[in-house]
Amino acid sequence: MHIERQYRELEKIEEIRVHNVDSSKFYHEAPQVMKPDKVPFSKLMKHVPADIDVFLPVDDGEDFIIERIGWNMLQRANVNLEDVEYRLFSQCSPFFYDLLKDDLKEVYKTGNTKALRIIYYISDRIQTLTNIHIILEDNIIYLISDLKENKPEAEISEEEQKLQDNENKANLIEYFSQTGSYYKTRDEYVWTPGIYNIINRSKEPRDAFYNIIFDLVIPEDKPLVEELLETMSPETDTYENIIRISTPGGQIKYLDTYLYSKFDSNGEEISHYGLFKDISVDSHKHMTRPVDFMLNGFNQNSKLSLLVEPLSKRYEFSEGFYKIIEMPKEDYVHNESIIDYIEEENVREKLKMLINGEIEEINTILTFNVNGDEENQKICELFIERFTYGNKTHSIGFLTDVTIARQKQKELIESNATKNILIKEVHHRVKNNLQVLNSFLNLESPSKPLYSKRYPI
Incomplete structure (x- = not known):
């Protein structure tokens, strides 16, 4: 020992x-x-x-x-x-x-x-x-x-399973957007999965008791951390800056840092929240974030779009979204006005309820008037889910242009309807022909013998 x-x-x-x-x-x-x-x-x-x-x-x-x-x-x-x-x-x-x-x-x-x-x-x-x-x-x-x-794994309850599912979704969102956050109350930290993606290591049992981001800050930026510790007070309860960390693997990363603290009436800190976004750029000026790699996987598909945090200002959409709405990414302004281009009133109302937190998801088919033009309509499938993980609300979804598929389906239905009519007509005619044939047969069938006593064979 x-x-x-x-x-x-x-x-x-x-x-x-x-x-x-x-x-x-x-x-x-x-x-x-x-x-x-x-x-x-x-x-x-x-x-x-x-x-x-x-x-x-x-x-x-x-x-x-x-x-x-x-x-x-x-x-x-x-x-x-x-x-x-x-x-x-x-x-x-x-x-x-x-x-x-x-x-x-x-x-x-x-x-x-x-x-x-x-x-x-x-x-x-x-x-x-x-x-x-x-x-x-x-x-x-x-x-x-x-x-x-440390206890052995046990069977988890339905509520624990839901929390785990939400954690997985939050992990997916943070992986896409290369963000991570923590929430500290009393002496313990709650770190979201995105933090471990940023620092390139797995979770450790003692992470709840350290600021695992600030421990990695490079020596040149240590004064920024000291400034943070001296700055946070009831009068200055927010802090924003860019810091550099060295990951356990030796990689230097730039993190956009936002911190917010809560204080009691005596000026004692009750809790604080930290959000980090990896804004690192490699030597070739290409973003090294996983979100860019993942989103690029959707960019070749103009019919399918991935919606990361669509209910937040931190949104990130794949290229397919801008192709569906036929607007350049640099011209798009993300706000509720896009809802006005949806034809169905009930869908518009449901989306507003989702934004206000009255419902948890929407899964529907809608008609989208491109730039408000009713002559240029697209049929789209929309799915968005909102959920809570830690003390933050997140959202994720998909928007898919199914106009051509719906048109083909409609044509197929109409084609099948026509075929059914033709088949019914054929069946009707066959039935009529059978009836006519049956009549001829009845005419050819004698009700009496063809011979008589007067004409013996």
Whole structure:
């Protein structure tokens, strides 16, 4: 077992990495040094997701008496609360005492809250990760910890499946537009899949606790990050700039960066949101973004168009869209006015409902008057779906020109109708001919014998 410490300046947290620890060393048997006085909210703590440990400082902060330990830690150590309460921390758990004594003493002496993160490794693989806040209140030390543990995959619910589907759609959209974002509340980041596409690596368990973009900023642009940290306040809650990062593979990328923070009435940051767009250009002045490669796959098809974020100002359409509406890309202005060129009123109303968030998707056939000209109409299939992933609403869809296919279908239907009429006419005539033939046969068939008694054979 070995332990590493590192202070993360950006996150303002001290990180402790513990490799190959033996959980049997967590607690030792030790005598009580005080008579137990039950904490009144002990039962309630069983239902709180975070552990709350309570310590009473003794010997001027050189040691601590355990008043209570959180239930998750008790389970991991396989002990009961009665086995640890009102024992000296140094005797009951030498391992954790050595790990935390300096931090506990620092909080006791200064009164300042301190944030820690303990990461437990087994053979360089993260097994558990614990975020800790150490707080001093009324000369009592409170240690609040939130345990994250890697668990085996289990059967997911219908709601979880829906969230996963939305994540896949968001991944597709971000892959097309080469964007990514994060949302941070308290001490945790939620990174969208597009971020990993930008930085060219897969997701890691500890990414929720780092700003994995700012950690990659090249040295020349570090002052921009420092400017960000100093700028964000209730008075200046937005930030926009272009920064450069070096990906784990050594590739330099330019990111258009937009950040927005929320603050409470005391000026404390509650949360913040970050959006990054890869605007990198290679040496041949061609965009290196995957969206350009993917969209180019549709550009040779003038009948089919891919609509990325059609309900947003961040839209990106394939070339087929501009061929369908017969307007150069550089002349097109994306707004609701294009809806007025749709012939069917019910389709126009549904699109407006989709834009306003009243419905989640539209899947229909419409008549589009090119530039409002009723003499130049196209029949199109339209599908657009809107969905939420994280704290953002996205949309994706397809617009397909089916005018020729519909015309052929109509001609085929009309042709089949004509054939049916001809077949019915043939059947009618055959029936009539059969009736005539039958009549002749009836005429040829004698009702009486051809011979008589007068003319014997």
